[in-house]
Amino acid sequence: MLGVCTPDMHFVNVLPGWEGSVADGRVLRDAISRRHGLKVPHGCYYQVDVGYTNCEGFLVPFRGQRYHLNEWGQG
Numbered sequence: 001m002l003g004v005c006t007p008d009m010h011f012v013n014v015l016p017g018w019e020g021s022v023a024d025g026r027v028l029r030d031a032i033s034r035r036h037g038l039k040v041p042h043g044c045y046y047q048v049d050v051g052y053t054n055c056e057g058f059l060v061p062f063r064g065q066r067y068h069l070n071e072w073g074q075g
Contacts, residue, residue, distance in 0.1 A: 024051035
């Protein structure tokens, strides 16, 4: 299952139906390729985990880098 949400935790896309062990990138490609699938607004990015690769509209954090919420302040 793939779930995509906004920073204020509202779901914008959910793709159920993948069973078993499957690569994250394969599920994402399927979500993007569907007729009414996941669309990334121009100039925007979704932050994804390290199971994905950097590509247009998707940013992966640096491997081995620890990020803490208190470093980002309010907003």
